[in-house]
Amino acid sequence: MEQPQNTDILRSFARPRMSFWPRRILYRVVLMLSALIVITLGIFVLVNMPYQRKAVLEAMESEARSTVTSISQVTSSSVITEDFATVIEHCMLVVEESPSISYVVITRNDGFSLSFTKTGWRENTLSGLWVPEGERIASSRFLKSEFAADEVYHYSTPFQYSSIDWGWIHIGLSLDKFKANIRALYFRTALLALFCLFFGIIVALYFASKLTRPIDTLAHVTKLVSRGDLSARTDIRTGDELEDLGQSFNTMTERLQTAQEEMIAAREYTENIIKSMNDTLIVLSPDGVIVRANTASSRLLGYDEGELIGMHMDKILQPSATCSGGDAVAFDFTGSCPVKDFSNVETFYTDKEGRQIPIIFSSSFLHGDDNSVQGVVCVGLDITARKELEETLLTAKDNAEAANKAKSQFLANMSHEIRTPMNGVLGLLSLLVDTPLAAEQHKMVHMAHSSAEQLLEIINNILDFSKIEAGRLELQKGDFILRDMIHELIDMFWIKIQESAINLVYEVDESLPVAVKGDAVRLRQILINLIGNALKFTKAGEVSLRVFLVEKTVDHFLLRFEVRDTGPGIPPDKQRIIFDAFSQADDTMARRYEGTGLGLTISRELVEAMDGSIGVQSEMGKGSQFWFTIRVEHAEAADIDPVPADASERHEESASTYTPRVLLAEDNLTNQVFATLVLEALQCEVDVANNGREAVDAVFSREYDLVLMDCQMPEIDGYEATGIIRRNELERNGAGRRAIIIALTANAIDGDRERCLAAGMDDYLTKPFTLPQIQALLHRWQTVPTRN
Secondary structure, X not given: XXXXXXXXXXXXXXXXXXXXXXXXXXXXXXXXXXXXXXXXXHHHHHHHHHHHHHHHHHHHHXXXXXXXXXXXXXXXXXXXXOOHHHHHHHHHXXXXXXXXXXXXXXXXXXXXXXXXXXXXXXXXXXXXXXXOOOOOOOEEXXXXXXXXXXXXXXXXXXXXEOOEEEEEEXXXXXXXXXHHHHHHHHHHHHHHHHHHHHHHHHHHHHHHHHHHHHHHHHHHHHHHHHOOOOOOOOOOOOOOHHHHHHHHXXXXXXXXXXXXXXXXXXXXXXXXXXXXXXXXXXEEOOOOEEEEEOHHHHHHHOOOHHHHXXXXXXHOEOOEEEOOOOOEXXXXXXXXXXXXXXXXXXEEEEOOOOOEEEEEEEEEEEEOOOOOEEEEEEEEEEOHHHHHHHHXXXXXXXXXXHHHHHXXXXXXXXXXXXXXXXXXXXXXXXXXXXXXXXXXHXXXXXXXXXXXXXXXXXXXXXXXXXXXXXXXXXXXXXXXXXXXXHHHHHHHXXXXXXXXXXXXXXXXXXXXXXXXXXXXXXXXXXXXXXXXXXXXXXXXEEEEEEEEEEEEOOOEEEEEEEEEEOOOOOOHXXXXXXXXXXXXXXXXXXXXXXXXXXXXXXXXXXXXXXXOEEEEEEEOOOEEEEEEEXXXXXOOOOOOOOOOOOHHHHHHXXXXXXXXXXXXXXXXXXXXXXXXXXXXXXXXXXXXXXXXXXXXXXXXXXXXXXXXXXXXXXXXXXXXXXXXXXXXXXHOOOOOXXXXXXXXXXXXXXXXXXXXXXXXXXXXXXXXXXXXXXXXXXXXXXXXXXXX
16 A cells, blocks of 8 residues: 555655664764864865975975075186186085085086085086086976986076076985975874864864754654643754744644644534535445435435435435536446546435435545545535526527527618618619709709618618627628729719819829738728718818828738818817717717718728727818728739729720620519619610529520629529529530629628628629619629620
8 A cells, every 4th residue: 555655665764774874963963074074174185285395396496596506606617717626616515515415517518517426526528418408497307317326306507607608507406305394294284184173073072962952852842742742842942943943843732732622623613514504415335325414415305314314325316417518427336336526417316205306416435544435425506496597598598599580680681671672762863863854853863862872871880880789790801902992982982073172082002912802892881981971071172092001911911091181170079989889070960961970980890800990180170081000911812913094995995896795683673674774874785584583594595794693582582593503504514604693682781792602603792783883893794705
């Protein structure tokens, strides 16, 4: 078992491993301090001895140098003049009077030499180290030669006369004095080391005894406490950490004594809690028999506590349940199965009357020292009220989802039902304006058309705002040519302001990318809101649009759009709230200029959805500038090219020689008339299908350059009709031309465009549409087609 093994390991660490290691801390401290002293002395000797030896050698060199200097002063001239008597007399005197000098040798550069020893002098011829070659400098070495019986300290230096080097003076010093000095040095060092070691041991014994005495006291008191005497206390007054240790030990024993008393009180307190807790608590024996149950268990199950004691757990607990993750759980408290705890499992208790009570069940096994199961603690939380609440919430959730679905369907239906007649109204009014009318009639038609456009704008804003509030505003990203979109937008506004006193200009930065990836529809909506507001509030002057590139990275472009006008301006206190819903710069503007006050709010939400920001700078009497930034991605398609500047001219040229064939699939008579008139005005040949089935038959029987497909029609809707056409094209294996199908839908909610494209349609146009939009659609899909 783990516990005995751990005990053995601790005991093995507690046992001394070396027989020479003393058992008492006192002797251990003395031994460690003595070892420290010996190591310190050894280091001192190793470091100091080379310096002492060097000092002795330097003293010998100094003696040799002074002796040679005195000999050189007396004998240099005599050696040159061959007055050898003077040389012999002086050198013999030096050798005989100095006990440390073993010999003196004077050599000339020609090898002639005089040597002097304790035994006398002689004349001879020498070479080699006695007449060194090379640089003439003093040198020293240890040397054994014929002039001395033992090794000597040999010192050589050149001598000069009249600034001319004539030879060398050699002197040999006996090493007896050097060796005696070294032995004396070793002896003094040894005596010092022994003294320091002896004194250190005495000091170590003194301080070790003072250090270990409180420890001995603490060890004695610890033994008393371990035997159960919690009243034992230490009395250590050393003023250091040992005194703190003794006080901490006393505090610990006091706390142990207090804890023992509190433990008894806590046991009684726990018993009271178990009895009074609302959750059921049941304790089982290893074989699953109830040995204890609290009051809540008896109250919930309808048994007396005495009836529960001795009952098997299987009688009240459902044997299986399902966890929150969906896994099946089987309860088994017989003690023979592998030990497993359960936590927060939903199951049922069965009460005395046989009723099923839903509970959150948890259990934990109690293990003994040998890891055997000693019992099981089971806790159950009655969740009857929660289950009833869940049923209520589930019903409310279903009702809310149904209401939300009904709301979405209502918005879709309202969008379709309103846009369908609005398409006819706006379309026919726009065509009626271009017919011969009296001045008063022309004015009334123009007012009716303007009112219808305002109504459509209000409807669009309300639908967009409802999507924003519901959090269902999603961007539909795709590749598009930025300049073409801006040109089409400016052309649309130019048509509206031809008879006004406003000059509309725009500037597009040359560094702008040709094509980008983003939501062109929503970007167009923002620009229409801002430019439309500028034109609405500017009676005369100029409205300008400026577009330029702010930042380019490997992932995206940061574009900035600025719309400036020369209108009345916005007060500073109103600039902070102008982007709030249903807000305008002046409350009277809602009556003077009309509008819902949602345009800028929707624009702000769209800009922020495009990872950008929007703002305004304005000065009263000078006009306003609205700006916003958006991030767009790099275009994915490699074959997107801008529409050339002369595209409209080429289109007009081709239109004079070619008439596009268009199929209009539309079930609403008014929209049929309007769309036919618009297409015929654009020199198109138009066939009309009243439903999807007629549209399929028409496409199968004749080739069309363009198919305008309404999405909601009787018999077969536009989605199903498109699917039939596309499947037929696949079955033809490329024979014939692929039909270009454009969705015409009055639905303007998120997801419609994706549904149309997923059904196989090529493009998407919402009702009500205008002649410029149809014209742009023809430009985009019909250059000069070639029929098979």
